[in-house]
Amino acid sequence: MKNYIKADEWKIIEEGFDPLLNKISESIFSLGNGRMGQRANFEESYTGDTLQGNYIAGVYYPDKTRVGWWKNGYPESLAKVINAASWIGLDISVDGETLDLAQAEVSNFRRELNMREGYLLRSFTARLKSGKTLEVTAQRFCSIANDEVAALRYNITPVDFSGTIKLTAFIDGDVINQDSNYGEKFWEQVEGKLSDNEAYLTLRTKKTAFEVCTGTSVSVFKGKEQVHPEMEAVYKEKYLGQTFNMACSPEDTLSICKVAANLSSENHPKDLLMAHCRQVVQAAAALGFEQLLQAQVAAWASKWQESDIVIEGDVAAQQAIRFNIFQLFQTYTGKDDRLNIGPKGFTGEKYGGSTFWDTEAYCLPFYLATAEPAVGRNLLIYRYKQLDKAIENAEKLGFKNGAALYPMVTMNGEECHNEWEITFEEIHRNGAIAFAIYNYIRYTGDEAYMADYGLEVLIAIARFWKQRVNWSNDKHRYVILGVTGPNEYENNVDNNWYTNLMASWCLKYAAEAVYQVKMQLPKQYRQLAGKLDFKEKELADWAVIVEKMYYPQDPKRGIFLQQDGYLDKEPLTVKHLSASDRPLNQKWSWDRILRSCFIKQADVLQGLYFFEEDYDLETIRRNFDYYEPKTVHESSLSPCVHSILAAKLNDEARAYEFYLRTARLDLDDYNNDTEDGLHITSMAGTWMSIVEGFAGMRVREGQLQFNPFLPGKWEAFSFSILFRGARLNIRITEHGIKIKNDSAVPLTVKVRESTRQLAAYGEIKADDSMIWPVM
Template sequence: MKQYLKMDEWKIIENHFDAENNQISESIFSIGNGYMGQRANFEEQYSGKSLQGSYMAGVYYPDKTRVGWWKNGYPEYFAKVLNSTNWIGIDISIDGEAVDLAKCQVNDFVRILNMKDGYLQRSFTAKLPSGKKIKVDAKRFVSIVQKEIGAIKYSVTPIDFDGVLTISPYLDGNVKNTDSNYDEKFWDEIYSNSAMGEASLTVKTKKLDFYVNSSMKYDIEQSGKKINFNARTKLEKKFVGNVVELKIKRDEDTTIYKYVANVTSRDYKIDELENVGKTILEKAFDKGFEELLNEQAEAWHNKWKESDIVIEGDVSAQQAIRFNIFQLNQTYTGEDDRLNIGPKGFTGEKYGGSTYWDTEAYCLPFYLSTADQKIARQLLIYRYKQLDKAKENAKKLGFTKGALYPMVTMNGEECHNEWEITFEEIHRNGAIAHAIYNYVNYTGDKSYLGQYGLDVLVEISRFWEERVNFSNNKGKYVMLGVTGPNEYENNSNNNWYTNRIAVWTLEYTLQVIDYLKNNEPERYAELHNKLNIKDTEISKWKDIIDNMYYPVEEKLGIYLQQDGYMDKEQILVKDLDPKNLPLNQNWSWDRILRSCFIKQADVLQGLYFLEDRYDTATIKRNFDFYEPRTVHESSLSSCVHSILAAKIGYYEKAYEMYLRTARLDLDNYNNDTEDGCHITSMAGTWMSVVQGFGGMRVRNGKLVLNPFLPGHWNSFSFKVMFRGTLLKIDISKENVVVTNEAEQELTITIYDEDILIPGEETTVIVNKLRN
């Protein structure tokens, strides 16, 4: 764990340059706007360790799978969001000597991610090998007002000399992905142009034909006044830029303002890209940096009004939760139903930027509560539009009907190449079905069921029907050869969670059918014909529901993770020598698979999803058994444990698990932040506060709160958007205060008591806090 960042409520601050931490900082200080994102690479050249990364949402490449063997059903490629044109580049040299922080003596280094206003800034002084000293101040952002625009303000001030400053702004398409399976470069140049003060570059992927045009324009000031300048143009393969030489004087600053528009063929016709990019760029250039920055700040302030969490008395926790919310809002906006949320977002290349089940299980609740319901709806429609691909995926694995949603995807086609995940981790189907329930339960938008939901539910149910088989030995239906959420156990039989979520899906599908029959009979008749729903399959689903096998340990009163789990040597994590942790970096895979240790919530994942089906005593028994055996080596683990710990009254454990998930990247708990932040688990951090400490649930169409105050905090507050009403919930040692920021009244349940919250009023509930 590396704690090198300064604590601050609204900023992430690095106040010392350490090359060993640079790639970690490049991840943490990333910026994005849902349309594009950029790691916190330096504008000037840097020859030290760095993961250069500029990414355009939805622009990906089918990188050929690299495995030592091949099995039927294997995907032929692993889809990857591409490292796209590097648009931030501004090379700087002094009297012909390049500014490179890997070769300079760096002092007064400060890097700040301003989360309140939405920008990245950096300043430092550097002593060059020649002995000359300069001061640099840089600020940049990607606009959430005009999504195609990125803007940079970069100032250089000589400290102890007069001389010649060379400024070289550029666009570089000669980039590659660090995780390329065969070190292939994925881009071809289509068009390039460089003129004085501007340049443009269009590149195309070698497969799938995604086109990206980047256009730049800049101006220069000295001592606060705009100057006229001459520039040499640079035009090389997949590289365009300008070179400007200026005389500079001691203590007088020179500032370049660089504006870039990035547009893609996903949104515009290929033959229009350059003109569209130029038009967008000119508007941004005319506004100027400060006006664009003010617009950015105002837009971010509006985002915070709906999604902020305030914690009093714990700066570490406050900084962490805002960092997580900030990165989530930078990653996904819901404007484009073709987009989803990759585990690393725009902060790195691990996991390829593809969609996993993380979205439905962890991210959906955040967007349900912090934005208009159409944002969360888009996440579901993303899966609906890929239903045909999911049916194809099932057929590739030999199924005659039904849909198997991919574990990893860009376009709906499975592109993960580890057999135990591609073939076995089928519980993802259940998470997608549960997301439909979660959305409808939270929003009350039952129209979604007839429009989109039933199609998905029926096809997933058909998959489960064919995936189980009847065991004459047990006299029950069983599910063989699966991997549950605990990926430290492969090819197991009767994973309790997988069996349980499969049956739940069948139950919910039948409930939705009954609802549509009774409430939308005409629409149901259409769907009945379209989906060819047969009485025989409905009877089969009911039979599976009634006769599914679930492994249990009767003596302990717990659900067994899978058949044979108790045959493993039962050792608790606390009894392991710490030098063995993390297991995935110290043990062989064979040893991990034979151990009882659990990567992340498995049985407990099911109890979290289906909490309303189980009493507190049952949840507690299973938590007491499984949590001590869990190493939490998945970023998705701690949040589920935190929420369940709060549910059963383990408040210290809930707080411990919260801190682990909240500062996972800021403190580099898993020693892997350098390849990107854990974006999807950040939604779990929000869940830990709102669902865990706030005890927020939706029961029978009503918002329910059962909050407690962590002993380390003086108070905390959060906001939730519920069915068009924005509520602010303040929890202190004395009371719970609910402010209704909407006009309409709303009845909610607090500590099992129904309370009417009038529109635009504040209601105080006294002395009922859990402690």
């Protein structure tokens, strides 16, 4: 666990330069706008330890799979978001000596991510080996006002010398993914053009033939005056550079501004790609850095108005939740239903930037409450458009009749994960897709989605579960064999409780959806039934499985068993582990992990979180008290579920402990892996920990409910949500809860057991009897 980020409500601040922390900071200070993003690499040369990363949403490469033992059904490639051309590059040299923070004496180093206004600011003093000293300030952003545009401004001031500073502004497309399976470079050059102040480089991905044009417009200033020094063009393979030589003295500040654009063939015709890039660059350059920055500040102000969570009395918690919200919106804006949310977003290459079940299980609730319904809808449409591929994935494994198995890891709908215990066995992901449809409709009230898109997906998923179960003559129940549940520290188990629960629920929900669409839209239902060759006899088959599904449990302890045989394991808890044992996945053999009782993340508790209304409080408590002490939380997705359930159980201490762990997971590098990139999808869990945990927000029968309490370290907290056309502000203090309606839409809300009418532009209050006493 690191502790070098300074506490601040609106900023992430690093003071002092430690090369050993640089890759961690490159992740933490990453920028993005939903269409592109980059790690916080330095603009100037750096020969120290670094992970260069610039990424373009939707552009990927099918890297050939690398496995030691091929199994039938494995995908041939792992589709991954690829490192793209760097537009930020600047080479700086003083009288032939390169500015390189790995070689210079660095002082006054400060890096600041301004989350309120959406930019990265860096400053430092560098003493070169020659003894010459420079002061540098660099500022950059990826615009969310125009998501094809980015800009930087780089200021250099000589401190103690006069001489010649050589500036080379470049676009470098000769890059490689650190996670390239065979060391292959994924890009080839299509075209490059260079003028006095503009540069355009078009690259094409091998195999997939995506094209991306990166363009820049460069302007040079001496003091406040723009100057036009002679430019020397630099042409290399997949590289364009513009070199300027500038005489300088201690009273001079030299500035270089780069306005950049990244356009892809996903959004522009290939034959017009460079021409369109030129138009975007020239329009942005005409506005200039300051106007682009003003638009960025205004766009982020609007985002924060919709989504901010204010925590009073706890700066560390406040900083953390804003950091998580900021990174979520940098990763996904919901404008394009072809895009989704990678576990690392635009901050690193781990997990290939692909889509996991994380989106449906953890991210969707955040976007439902903080953005217009179209944003959440697009996350669902993404899966709908990949239904044919999900059916193909199931067919490869022997399933028939339109059964769909959504991939564990994907970019275009095809499975691209090649570990057998995940690819073939972690099939509970199908349940997350179905639950997302339920969750979306429950929250938005968009019933039309079911007939237009949802039912087709639900039927295909139900057909998968129908074929995946088998009848046990011994148990006289349907069972599901050979699976991996959410706890990936158990593989190839029988009757994982969570998986069986999700399968049964999917079958039941699909049947209810069939009935609903048939009654409400009979013509549309008949058309869909014909398209899918759906016979209502299937409903009877599903009903039998639902009625006779087997669920492992231990009546003596009053708990649901994670899977058959779980009680055969040695009954240890995390307290039995020494610090040298952690994390298990780095310290223990896989054999030892599989034989242990330790749990990577919520498994049984994940099911209780999804369906808590089906279980009484004591049942939830017994299972929580049994499984939480065995959970090592070595998945970033784990602490938030535990925090929410602990809050429901009035366990303030553990609710707050798990909140801090999920909230500051990356800022404090809890799991010693932040250098690989941030845990974007678990960041949505941080939001859930506050809104669903501390505020106790739920949707039941189309109505918002709150069951709040105030953590003892907080003076108050407040947040805004959108719900069925209404914008609400909720504030919770030691005196109670206040809900203000900032819209013309009246609502009925429930606080604890009290149902209240919330008028248009009105507010309601509940006194401190609604809040748990501080413990």
